[in-house]
Amino acid sequence: METFGELPADAASRDYWAAQRRRLASPPDGGLNIAFEAVDRHADGPDGDRPALRCIDGRGMVEEISFRQLAVLTNRFARLLQRLGLRPGDAVFTLLGREPALYITALGALKAGAVFCPLFSAYGPDPLRTRMAKGRCKVLVTSARQWTRKVAAFRNALPDLEHVLVVDDPWGQGAPGGTLDFGRAIEDADPRPVVPPTTKDDPALLFFTSGTTGAPKGALHAHEAVVVHHATARGVFGLAPGDIFWCTADPGWVTGTVYGILAPLTAGATVIADREEFDAVRWYRLLQEQSVAVWYTAPTAIRMLMRLDATAEGRALTDTLDLSALRLAASVGEPLNPQAVLWGKERLGKPFHDTWWQTETGGIMIANVPGVDIRPGSMGKPLPGVQADVVDRRPDGRIVPVSAPDTTGILALRTGWPSQFRSYIDEDDRYRSSFADGWYLSGDLARKDADGYFWFVGRADDVIKSAGHLIGPFEVESALMDHPAVAEVGVAGRPDAIAGEIVRAYVTLKPGFDADEALRRSLLAQARQRLGAAVAPREIVFVENLPKTNSGKILRRELRALGDGP
Ligand code: WT7
Numbered sequence: 001m002e003t004f005g006e007l008p009a010d011a012a013s014r015d016y017w018a019a020q021r022r023r024l025a026s027p028p029d030g031g032l033n034i035a036f037e038a039v040d041r042h043a044d045g046p047d048g049d050r051p052a053l054r055c056i057d058g059r060g061m062v063e064e065i066s067f068r069q070l071a072v073l074t075n076r077f078a079r080l081l082q083r084l085g086l087r088p089g090d091a092v093f094t095l096l097g098r099e100p101a102l103y104i105t106a107l108g109a110l111k112a113g114a115v116f117c118p119l120f121s122a123y124g125p126d127p128l129r130t131r132m133a134k135g136r137c138k139v140l141v142t143s144a145r146q147w148t149r150k151v152a153a154f155r156n157a158l159p160d161l162e163h164v165l166v167v168d169d170p171w172g173q174g175a176p177g178g179t180l181d182f183g184r185a186i187e188d189a190d191p192r193p194v195v196p197p198t199t200k201d202d203p204a205l206l207f208f209t210s211g212t213t214g215a216p217k218g219a220l221h222a223h224e225a226v227v228v229h230h231a232t233a234r235g236v237f238g239l240a241p242g243d244i245f246w247c248t249a250d251p252g253w254v255t256g257t258v259y260g261i262l263a264p265l266t267a268g269a270t271v272i273a274d275r276e277e278f279d280a281v282r283w284y285r286l287l288q289e290q291s292v293a294v295w296y297t298a299p300t301a302i303r304m305l306m307r308l309d310a311t312a313e314g315r316a317l318t319d320t321l322d323l324s325a326l327r328l329a330a331s332v333g334e335p336l337n338p339q340a341v342l343w344g345k346e347r348l349g350k351p352f353h354d355t356w357w358q359t360e361t362g363g364i365m366i367a368n369v370p371g372v373d374i375r376p377g378s379m380g381k382p383l384p385g386v387q388a389d390v391v392d393r394r395p396d397g398r399i400v401p402v403s404a405p406d407t408t409g410i411l412a413l414r415t416g417w418p419s420q421f422r423s424y425i426d427e428d429d430r431y432r433s434s435f436a437d438g439w440y441l442s443g444d445l446a447r448k449d450a451d452g453y454f455w456f457v458g459r460a461d462d463v464i465k466s467a468g469h470l471i472g473p474f475e476v477e478s479a480l481m482d483h484p485a486v487a488e489v490g491v492a493g494r495p496d497a498i499a500g501e502i503v504r505a506y507v508t509l510k511p512g513f514d515a516d517e518a519l520r521r522s523l524l525a526q527a528r529q530r531l532g533a534a535v536a537p538r539e540i541v542f543v544e545n546l547p548k549t550n551s552g553k554i555l556r557r558e559l560r561a562l563g564d565g566p
Helices: 011-022 034-043 067-083 100-111 125-134 144-157 182-188 223-235 254-266 280-289 299-309 312-319 338-348 428-432 473-481 517-531 556-562
Strands: 051-056 062-066 091-095 115-118 137-143 163-167 203-209 217-222 244-247 270-274 294-297 328-331 352-356 388-393 399-401 409-414 439-448 454-459 464-466 469-471 486-496 500-509 539-542
Touching: 011 223, 034 067, 034 100, 034 223, 034 254, 051 067, 051 100, 062 067, 062 100, 067 100, 067 182, 091 100, 091 125, 091 144, 100 115, 100 137, 100 254, 100 270, 115 254, 125 137, 125 144, 125 473, 125 517, 137 144, 144 163, 163 182, 203 223, 203 254, 217 223, 223 254, 244 254, 254 270, 280 299, 280 312, 299 312, 299 338, 328 338, 338 352, 388 439, 464 486, 464 500, 469 473, 473 486, 473 500, 473 517, 486 556, 500 517, 517 539
Parallel strands: 051 270, 091 115, 091 137, 115 203, 137 163, 244 270, 244 294, 294 328, 328 352, 500 539
Antiparallel strands: 051 062, 203 217, 388 399, 388 409, 409 439, 439 454, 464 469, 486 500
16 A cells, blocks of 8 residues: 655654554554554453443433453454454444444454444435445444434445444334344354454544545545554543543544544543433533543534523533543534633633644644643644644645744645555545645645644635534535526535534526525425435525636635625
8 A cells, every 4th residue: 555654754753653652562463453452452451340431321321341341342243243254454334323332343343354434323315325335335333223214225226235233222123124133243243352463554444524526535544543542542631541531522423433432442541422412411410420531522512511601500500510520621623712712711620622633634633732831722733743834835836834923824744644544545636636745735724823833724625614524515515406496506614603614505596496485495305315414504595696617616615705695
C-alpha cells in the first residue's frame, strides 16, 4: 500500500511516535492490533476485573462488562467471524446504538483482522445502501427493526453482503428470515483466545465522510492508528485505569468509535455507554451519578445544556449538581464559542477544552491540553508529534506556511502521523489530491496567533456541519433530484444558533408545478424517507434560478446568500 506518510515528518516527530509505540504491548506473535491494545492487554493483568463498559439504558439500568469478560466476548465474535468464512480485510459493519453488541462487534472484528465500519442509525436507506456497497460490507450487525425497515429491501443489491446478525430488541421480534441471532451466535461460539493476524499497516477502520461533490468518501485507517488513540487518551484526557470516561458522540461517526470505544479502553479507562439520545436533564444527572471523570462532548450539546441552565428550572438542577468527580471536559466537531468555554468553568466547575481533528486524521491533532492555558475560542495547539501549520498553496503547487501571525490560510498537517488515513477506498485521485508537497490539506481554514494557538475560521469547501455531523450537499441533492417536480436543486447550510448549521435545499421546479405548501411537504417527506431525518433538509426554498458558474456548476456559497428566496 502506498502511503504518503513515509515520511516528511521530521526526526523529532518520528522519535516521538516511536516512543509512543513502545508504550503499547504487542500480541503474542508480534504485529499490532487495536483490539488487543484495547482489551486483551488489560484483561490478563491486574485491571482485568475493572469494568471496561458501563451500559446504561433508558430506565437507568446499568450493565457492566469487565475487561476480562469483554476479552472472552470478543474472542467469541472473532471466532464466529472466522467460522463464517470471513478473511482478514473483509468488512464488518454495524448499524447499532450504544449497546453491548456494538462494542463486541467492533473489537471482535478488529481482533479477527476484519475492517470495522460503523453506520449512523439515523440514516435512511439511501445513505446506508451507498456506504454498504462502497465499503463492500460482508457482515452486518444491526437490530431487527433497522434491518426490516431500512436494509432488507436492498439486500440483493449488495453482492458482498453474506451474513446479517440481529441483536435482540425490546420488541422481541427475533431474527427475521435470512438473518442470524447475534446473542445465540455469540453463545455458541468458541471463547478461546484469538491471536490477531494483523500488523501495523493492515486495514482496521473504515469511516465514511462527505465532500462537496460526489458520493461519500471511505477513509481507511490501519492498526497503527492505535498509537495515536493511546497517546491522546493519555496526553489529552489524562486517562488511566479506573477513570470513568464519557464520550457522547454517536457511534455511527469517527468520534464514536475512536473516543467512544477504542482510545479510552487502550488506557484501561471505563467507558460509559448511554443507549439514549440527548436529553439535557438526563445528561446532567448522568455526569453526577456516574461520577464521570473525563467528558468528551460537542458544541451543539453544550449549547443545549447552556440553554436549559438559563431557565429557572435548569438553574435549580445545576445549582445542586455535584460534579466533584469531573476532572476534564472537552469538546470537538464544530467551533466552540468562547462563551461556552467560560460557561463550563463557571457552571460545571471546568472549562471546555476544545480539540480539533477529522475523520481523515484518525485522532486528535490539535487541542487545549491539560496544564496549558486555554484561550477561549481557540482549538489549542498541535500535539507533540503533530506538525500542523496554516499554509498557502502557491501557483507552482508548492505549499508554504503563511509567515505573518493571525493570517487566514489552509490548516495543514505534515504527513506521517500514525493515524493518518491510508486511502479513500477506490478513489485514488481523491486521496492524492488531499496531499501536496509533503502536507495533508485539511479543507479547513484557520489562523495561528503569535503564540501558536490555532483558531478555526471556516471550511474551504461546501460541506454542512449540522449538530456536529458532516453532511455532503451532493447526497442530499441526489435524494431530491428524482422527485417529479424538481428541475434543479442546490443544498447549503444555513446558520443556526444551536446546531451550527441546518440543511436547506433551494429548488427550481419543472413547468406545471406550483411552489406551494403541499409540494414543500412532499419534498420534505421524500428526503426524510430516503435520507433519514438527521440528514434531510429542514427547509425548502423555492427559487426561479440557481446561481451557477460559467461551466454550469451550482455555486453553493451564493445559495447561502439567497436567504429565504423571492
Ligand atoms: C471537521 C471534521 C473531529 C472529529 C469528528 C468529526 C470540524 C472538528 C473542530 C473544532 C471547529 C471543528 C472541521 C473539521 N471541526 N473539530 N474544534 N472547531 N471545527 O470529524 O466529521 O471528519 O469533521 O469538523 O471542519 O474539518 P469529521
